[in-house]
Amino acid sequence: MASSSSLHLSQALLARAVYLHGSSSDRVSLSTASALSSFPSFSGLKTLSSSSSASSSSNCGNGSVSSRAPRRVGSVVRATAVETLDKTTEALVEKSINTIRFLSIDAVEKANSGHPGLPMGCAPMGHILYDEVMRYNPKNPSWFNRDRFILSAGHGCMLQYALLHLAGYDSVQEEDLKSFRQWGSKTPGHPENFETYGIEVTTGPLGQGIANAVGLALAEKHLAARFNKPDSEIVDHYTYVILGDGCQMEGISNEACSLAGHWGLGKLIALYDDNHISIDGDTEIAFTENVDKRFEALGWHVIWVKNGNTGYDEIRAAIKEAKAVKDKPTLIKVTTTIGYGSPNKANSYSVHGSALGAKEVDATRKNLGWPYEPFHVPEDVKKHWSRHTPEGAALEAEWNAKFAEYQKKYPEEATDLKYIITGEFPAGWEKALPTYTPESPADATRNLSQQNLNALAKVLPGLIGGSADLASSNMTLLKMFGDFQKATPEERNVRFGVREHGMGAICNGIALHSPGFIAYCATFFVFTDYMRAAIRISALCEAGVIYVMTHDSIGLGEDGPTHQPIEHLASFRAMPNLLMLRPADGNETAGAYKVAVLNKKRPSILALSRQKLPQLPGTSIEGVEKGGYIISDNSSGNKPDVILIGTGSELEIAAAAGEELRKEGKAVRVVSFVSWELFDEQSAEYKESVLPAAVTARVSIEAGSTFGWQKIVGSQGKAIGIDRFGASAPAGKIYKEFGITKEAVIAAAKELS
Numbered sequence: 001m002a003s004s005s006s007l008h009l010s011q012a013l014l015a016r017a018v019y020l021h022g023s024s025s026d027r028v029s030l031s032t033a034s035a036l037s038s039f040p041s042f043s044g045l046k047t048l049s050s051s052s053s054a055s056s057s058s059n060c061g062n063g064s065v066s067s068r069a070p071r072r073v074g075s076v077v078r079a080t081a082v083e084t085l086d087k088t089t090e091a092l093v094e095k096s097i098n099t100i101r102f103l104s105i106d107a108v109e110k111a112n113s114g115h116p117g118l119p120m121g122c123a124p125m126g127h128i129l130y131d132e133v134m135r136y137n138p139k140n141p142s143w144f145n146r147d148r149f150i151l152s153a154g155h156g157c158m159l160q161y162a163l164l165h166l167a168g169y170d171s172v173q174e175e176d177l178k179s180f181r182q183w184g185s186k187t188p189g190h191p192e193n194f195e196t197y198g199i200e201v202t203t204g205p206l207g208q209g210i211a212n213a214v215g216l217a218l219a220e221k222h223l224a225a226r227f228n229k230p231d232s233e234i235v236d237h238y239t240y241v242i243l244g245d246g247c248q249m250e251g252i253s254n255e256a257c258s259l260a261g262h263w264g265l266g267k268l269i270a271l272y273d274d275n276h277i278s279i280d281g282d283t284e285i286a287f288t289e290n291v292d293k294r295f296e297a298l299g300w301h302v303i304w305v306k307n308g309n310t311g312y313d314e315i316r317a318a319i320k321e322a323k324a325v326k327d328k329p330t331l332i333k334v335t336t337t338i339g340y341g342s343p344n345k346a347n348s349y350s351v352h353g354s355a356l357g358a359k360e361v362d363a364t365r366k367n368l369g370w371p372y373e374p375f376h377v378p379e380d381v382k383k384h385w386s387r388h389t390p391e392g393a394a395l396e397a398e399w400n401a402k403f404a405e406y407q408k409k410y411p412e413e414a415t416d417l418k419y420i421i422t423g424e425f426p427a428g429w430e431k432a433l434p435t436y437t438p439e440s441p442a443d444a445t446r447n448l449s450q451q452n453l454n455a456l457a458k459v460l461p462g463l464i465g466g467s468a469d470l471a472s473s474n475m476t477l478l479k480m481f482g483d484f485q486k487a488t489p490e491e492r493n494v495r496f497g498v499r500e501h502g503m504g505a506i507c508n509g510i511a512l513h514s515p516g517f518i519a520y521c522a523t524f525f526v527f528t529d530y531m532r533a534a535i536r537i538s539a540l541c542e543a544g545v546i547y548v549m550t551h552d553s554i555g556l557g558e559d560g561p562t563h564q565p566i567e568h569l570a571s572f573r574a575m576p577n578l579l580m581l582r583p584a585d586g587n588e589t590a591g592a593y594k595v596a597v598l599n600k601k602r603p604s605i606l607a608l609s610r611q612k613l614p615q616l617p618g619t620s621i622e623g624v625e626k627g628g629y630i631i632s633d634n635s636s637g638n639k640p641d642v643i644l645i646g647t648g649s650e651l652e653i654a655a656a657a658g659e660e661l662r663k664e665g666k667a668v669r670v671v672s673f674v675s676w677e678l679f680d681e682q683s684a685e686y687k688e689s690v691l692p693a694a695v696t697a698r699v700s701i702e703a704g705s706t707f708g709w710q711k712i713v714g715s716q717g718k719a720i721g722i723d724r725f726g727a728s729a730p731a732g733k734i735y736k737e738f739g740i741t742k743e744a745v746i747a748a749a750k751e752l753s
Contacts, residue, residue: 021393077704093312093385096131096166097123099381101341103165104158105364106374107187114181114189117351118156118273121336122242124308125271127313129240131385137392138168141197142274144421144514145399147237148200152209152253153244153273153351154190158308163186163196166377166385168392171197173424174375193237193512194542199513202541207250208505210270213241214256215509217268218484218494219328219517222464225490226687227417232406234399234417238323241270245283248272248291254298254532255502260329261299264486268329271315274308275338281349287449292333301330308334312614327486341368383521416461423515423600429459430594432704433621436586440615445608445648448552448589450475453520453548457481457492464510465520465546466494468503474522474550488685492735500527506543511543518546518597524556525549525565528572535603539577544599547591552582553605554738555649560728565607569647570707572605573676581623581675582702583614584651588674591624595678609649609730615657619672628671628680628690632658636666638689642697642753644745645671645712650701666753673700673712697752703740718748 091587099677104119119126134147151160154574158180164172179185183247186196190204200216203209217239224235247253260268272291274667276283292302303318305311315334322330339351341363356364365371427498432455436448457463457478464484467615472492482491496503503521510519528535528549538545554564574578579602581592589608596604618631632655642661646654651672658668671690673679679687691698698717700709709719724739735741 016671020507027258029614047688047725066446074163081519082597092380093127095378096125096381096384098341099166100159100162101368102365102370102372103162103177103375103377105356105361107161107177107363108357110178111181112355114158114355115155115353116158116356117277117338117345117353118153118244120346120351120661121164121275121308121338121340122156122334122341123332124310124312124315125242125273125336126159128312128319130167131270132316133238133319133389134387135395136167137391137396138164138198138388139170139393139498140396141169141171143392143399143628145235145237147394148213148239148513149217150200150203150213150241151191151215151264152203152247153206154203154209156242156244157187157189157191159242160191160199161196164165164196166381168386168389169198176343177375193538193539201509201543202537205537206244206246207252207256208534208537209242210507211249211256211502211534212500212509212512213239213270213507214260214265215506215511215519216513217260217265217269217509218325218489218506219269219510219513221263221265221489222492223417223420223482223514225488227410227413229406229413232402232409234403238267238269241268242273243270244257244273245275245278245287249278249287252501252505254294255499256506257295257300257329258298259496259499259502259506260293262486263300263484263489264327265329266326269319270331271328271511272331272333273336274333275347277338277347277349277352278659280348280350286305291331293706295331299328301325301328303330303332304697305332305334308336309340325661328550332597335531343367351398360467369372416741419460420462420470420514420516425597426459426461429597432456432459433590433594434586435551435590435621436615438615438617440469440586442612442614444610444612445546445583445585445589446475446610448475448583448586449548449550449593449606450477451586451607452590454479456518456597460518460597462514462516463518463520464492464494465518465522465548466503466505467522467548468495468496468500468527469498470523470550473524474548476520476522478547495520496521500530501534504531504538504547507545508534508538508541508543511538511545512541515600518544519544520548522548522550524551524563525553525568525709526551526607528565528568533543533603535578536575538603539575543603544596544600545603546596547603547605548608550608552611553609554722554729554734554740555703556610557731557734558728559595561725565704566722566725567705567707569607569704570713573708575584577602579675579677580607581605582607582648583625583674584646584648584672586621586674587615587621588624591621594621595625595675607648611649613649614652616652618670619651623672624674624676626682626686626690627675627680628673628682630690631655631670631672633669634662635669638692639667640669640695641667643669643691643695644749645673645698645700647673647702650703650740653703653740653742654699654745657742657749660742660746661749666749668749676708676712697749699748699752701740701745701747703735703738718752720744720748 100123108114108116108352135148137143176186180187193199201212305314339346345351365521507519509675520715583592585588623629644654658670698713701720708717
């Protein structure tokens with residue numbers, strides 16, 4: 001028979017789960033539930049005031065929260081006392097929290113690199129989230145209805161690695177902890193979703209994570225509104241975040257959190273590690289705003305936990321309160337001590353971004369009463385956490401059974417939801433893409449893009465997105481759907497407002513929520529400058545976002561150089577794992593969308609014209625998939641006199657120049673080079689068939705920087721482009737003044753051939 005203390009522990013765990021989640025039958029499936037059902041009462045529980053919820057571990061240096069009054073006191077909702085655990089369980093919780101701290105300390109120390117301060121201060125938050133609150137299956141990190149956790153303050157990633165290790169994720173073994181920040185490690189220096197199962201998104205650049213979390217919470221709210229039924233709540237999970245002062249300072253966090261409040265994302269709960277320390281020192285030197293008031297103004301529910309170091313019950317109560325607020329996201333400001341437990345470095349910038357050092361590690365071990373060797377997990381802690389494997393499996397099995405019933409009752413909805421969950425495509429979806437002939441009317445590729453988006457929305461249930469206050473210019477509205485808003489979250493047009501950076505990061509979160517989401521967002525191509533960091537994270541974290549970028553050149557005309565992209569094509573071609581696509585007409589626009597949809601782990605940028613362009617002979621969807629292909633050729637034996645290469649709006653110019661040169665007896669090949677990246681991936685034989693090495697007479701034309709074109713035209717070729725800023729004038733005049741003309745192509749071709 002189990003000992004009295006172990007019975008109390010099991011009772012306490014179930015009671016706490018019921019307290020945090022509501023009904024045990026609705027929200028938890030503990031493997032021990034049936035055994036516990038015979039217990040008459042939870043005699044191991046008692047009620048404590050919040051001040052006595054957990055005892056501080058001896059002296060914590062100058063870092064005791066209770067010893068320093070917070071400088072910023074706004075409108076605060078205090079966490080109230082809750083039922084707490086008996087002394088045996090209390091001690092085990094304390095030991096578990098210190099295990100998290102010392103796994104982090106030891107890993108950073110061994111690597112002699114990293115950020116120990118945040119994990120030491122946030123260990124209580126991490127423990128309560130992963131051990132008491134969140135629903136997940138460590139043996140299947142991609143289980144659809146799991147709660148999501150985002151460490152926006154990604155530099156403190158050893159906190160999450162320690163939690164994944166304790167929770168039983170196979171991706172983080174002891175050896176992985178010992179290889180922190182090393183070559184080939186599954187524990188890199190910032191969380192990377194493509195390296196470590198259990199990491200939801202890639203964070204590190206501050207503010208990106210909280211914005212990703214807004215996207216994840218948007219996705220949950222959208223799916224719940226579309227697919228839940230009165231008798232079947234099939235979509236029901238939370239998004240939790242830990243963010244820090246640095247995230248709060250970055251403008252992207254305000255953009256995203258403003259939208260979260262506007263949308264009423266009630267299942268987004270952000271825990272703000274309010275430790276008052278950044279790399280340069282105390283935040284007093286640069287960050288004195290009242291964060292509480294700002295978030296209240298953004299439409300968030302705000303709670304302040306004054307003692308985040310040892311006020312475990314305050315943290316629990318705050319999370320419970322947050323979950324009770326259904327119509328707003330919640331910010332829980334948790335005042336902590338960075339480097340908690342370190343006698344000489346706690347509450348200082350020196351513990352933020354470097355190892356403690358051997359002497360301070362020893363002092364911290366003594367201070368927190370930690371007698372164990374590095375990387376040791378005490379057996380009782382290990383046993384305590386081991387229950388998450390069977391519990392997680394039970395949670396997933398329960399959901400699977402629920403979904404099976406849902407499929408029987410609602411087969412159409414279940415089919416669409418399954419496409420979103422699995423990432424599988426409906427059969428023949430690509431047949432929905434429109435096709436065009438040379439007789440089709442000329443049109444701007446931004447308008448042709450809208451035709452493609454609306455065609456795809458009918459066959460791809462996961463397509464969702466919008467524009468940064470430019471929908472009528474970007475042409476991105478899905479005409480058969482309304483706007484995603486607080487009261488209409490089932491709709492699929494997302495209004496981001498003038499928030500390009502936040503928009504990109506939110507779309508990353510949507511794309512990474514489930515494999516079948518196809519998130520797109522739009523603005524003018526030049527304004528990618530506002531969102532480049534989010535686009536780079538898309539490429540790094542393998543989020544297949546589609547960036548619909550219109551007004552792609554000097555062709556936008558009178559708005560002038562502030563709005564005319566020049567270097568942008570070249571800069572994005574230089575970015576790894578990104579497809580830069582510049583279609584020339586309707587068929588190429590359809591081809592670009594087909595490529596973008598299929599590339600689930602690679603984002604795509606579609607650079608689209610404002611001005612009307614003709615539907616060209618020879619263009620095709622299939623050609624776009626090759627990146628570069630021949631649209632016209634009167635040569636034989638793969639030996640043209642000259643090769644003319646164009647992209648986007650300038651392919652028309654290259655084609656017209658080719659016709660003129662042929663009239664003069666030249667053998668001319670015209671090539672559309674819609675995507676350098678796709679062309680690079682073709683076989684050597686294919687590339688030789690398009691650009692034979694023996695033909696050095698090559699002319700490219702593109703209304704942008706010539707940087708990089710030598711790779712295509714060769715040292716003996718000629719690149720026609722623009723290597724200065726644009727000008728304000730009608731498009732035709734600008735093209736003529738900058739020499740982006742048929743005549744310039746003909747002259748260059750004659751000179752070379």
